[in-house]
Amino acid sequence: MDARHKSIYEWVRQVRGGVLGGVFTIERHLSAAIVYFMLGDRVERDEVQTAFDEGLLTTLTFDRRINVVLLIAPHFLTKDEVNNLRGDLTELRTIRNSMAHKPFWLHPELNDKGEVFNLVPMIQHGKASIALTTPFTEGLNQKIASLIDRSSKLAAAIIKREVGQHTATGA
Numbered sequence: 195m196d197a198r199h200k201s202i203y204e205w206v207r208q209v210r211g212g213v214l215g216g217v218f219t220i221e222r223h224l225s226a227a228i229v230y231f232m233l234g235d236r237v238e239r240d241e242v243q244t245a246f247d248e249g250l251l252t253t254l255t256f257d258r259r260i261n262v263v264l265l266i267a268p269h270f271l272t273k274d275e276v277n278n279l280r281g282d283l284t285e286l287r288t289i290r291n292s293m294a295h296k297p298f299w300l301h302p303e304l305n306d307k308g309e310v311f312n313l314v315p316m317i318q319h320g321k322a323s324i325a326l327t328t329p330f331t332e333g334l335n336q337k338i339a340s341l342i343d344r345s346s347k348l349a350a351a352i353i354k355r356e357v358g359q360h361t362a363t364g365a
Contacts, residue, residue, distance in 0.1 A: 202300065206315045209331055210293045216338035217256065217290045220283075223345035224259045225251060227352050231266045234356040257287060263348070270351045279348075282341055289334065292317045298326065 229251065254262065260283045267276045296318050303312040315326040324330065 202313055202315055206298055206326060209326060213290060213293045213334065213338065216335075216342060217286065220286070220338070220341050220345050221256055221259060223342070223349045224263045225254075226349040227266060227345070228254075228259065228262050230349065230353045230356050231269075256290065260284070260287060263345075266352070267348060270348060270355070275344075279341075279344060282337060282344075286337065286341060288320060292319050292324075301325070 264276065264280055264283075267279060271279065298315050298317045300313040301316045301323075302310040303314055305311045316323050317326060318324075
């Protein structure tokens with residue numbers, strides 16, 4: 195059982211690392227969307243980018259970046275796309291917070307005789323407990339991959355419009 199226990203800890207560590215790494219990538223795309231929406235082609239001037247990063251961007255938490263991007267998103271996405279993005283980012287935020295800030299525990303599974311035959315890692319997700327099973331993790335990875343793709347495309351659309359707009363007008 196001790197070897198199983200150690201392998202579960204390693205697996206949970208890898209799941210946490212994957213979730214946090216995926217969130218970091220999404221956060222970078224959200225940051226790019228915010229920067230280019232606010233600064234347009236002025237972002238290419240180092241002093242402007244540095245001042246913006248130090249003055250505003252570094253103080254924004256993941257939650258606040260989500261809120262700012264959701265104010266920008268309606269200019270580039272349909273209402274349904276914004277609502278889906280809002281729901282998925284909110285769900286990911288709560289999972290991320292659980293993974294980053296709350297401990298997990300091992301829930302014993304018992305057979306018909308009342309003997310422990312398996313240990314299942316669990317996390318607290320809001321008021322509910324969630325088993326970190328392979329199907330749960332696979333679904334979470336798909337959601338993260340989808341959010342990476344959508345946040346990247348949103349940032350690219352903002353960059354294309356905001357930088358292209360300023361370049362075309364000579365501003």
